[in-house]
Amino acid sequence: MIEMNSGGVQVVENSDVVIFSVKPQVVQKVVSQLKPLLTEKKLLVSVAAGIKLSDLQEWAGHGRFIRVMPNTPAAVGEAASVMSLGDTATKEDGDLIAELFGAIGKIWRADEKHFDAITGLSGSGPAYIFLAIEAMADGGVAAGLPRDLALGLASQTVLGAASMVIKSGKHPGQLKDDVASPGGTTIAGIHELERGGFRGILMNTVVAAANRSREFSKR
Missing domain, CATH: 1.10.3730.10 (ProC C-terminal domain-like)
Structure with a gap:
């Protein structure tokens, strides 16, 4: 079921999975503003390039975060995406995100230390x-x-x-x-x-x- 929401706060309140798809320079501001709503009951995902899980987890106040690097062929269902799990993200969380991003292409799992190289190869x-x-x-x-x-x-x-x-x-x-x-x-x-x-x-x-x-x- 698809629901229409008028603002970011309402979207977060009504969601079990929150994906932050914003420019890297504004990620901290957006996550920090929404922090009171970002309980560990919600799985958080970032697709912002260059923003580390350690920072995302600090801004959100917990480690149930997953970092994903997709690329633009997602628009035609042929993305090459890679994900890395945060400190308290579970295998089930990873499986869910793999299923979601698998709908727009292929997705791999990798240690976050490889993400800069991944950005240089498949991201760009x-x-x-x-x-x-x-x-x-x-x-x-x-x-x-x-x-x-x-x-x-x-x-x-x-x-x-x-x-x-x-x-x-x-x-x-x-x-x-x-x-x-x-x-x-x-x-x-x-x-x-x-x-x-x-x-x-x-x-x-x-x-x-x-x-x-x-x-x-x-x-």
Whole structure:
């Protein structure tokens, strides 16, 4: 059943699970303002990047908190989410949140110490792939394809390649080798990627975003 509520206080009062989906810089203010209502009877969840469980638990006054890092493909049911349980969150609490976030994609459990790296990889990762799709489509246009066709082919190629990694169980390197025949077109393209430092650029991108997340968590 869906109920309409006019304000945050009423929402919290009527909820067993409270999810804080606000900007990191206002999380403390929001949690602190609602603290009188945030009893341990309520399971609390934060999706704010860079905000540690220790801080969330201190602001709420108890440890029945779960931190989740989803990403924007949640909008189409393909999120890559990770969660970490607070001090007094139970296995049943974790199972409930896994079920809730499992409805919008896949979810993993990990120690909170990995969350900055997770933010750099999957949290920010969709933007890297959007840029790659755009660049591939631009390459198709430069090679003579109509824009709509180039973008459609680039998008479907990324989707198909990701599906092959997930469904085949093969290492991406093996899948790459399978399609790169000697002296062929694919290895010629891969050669250009390697000359441009493609692997290193992607690795450095993830590390830079992870480091930025660490900066947020220290504030």
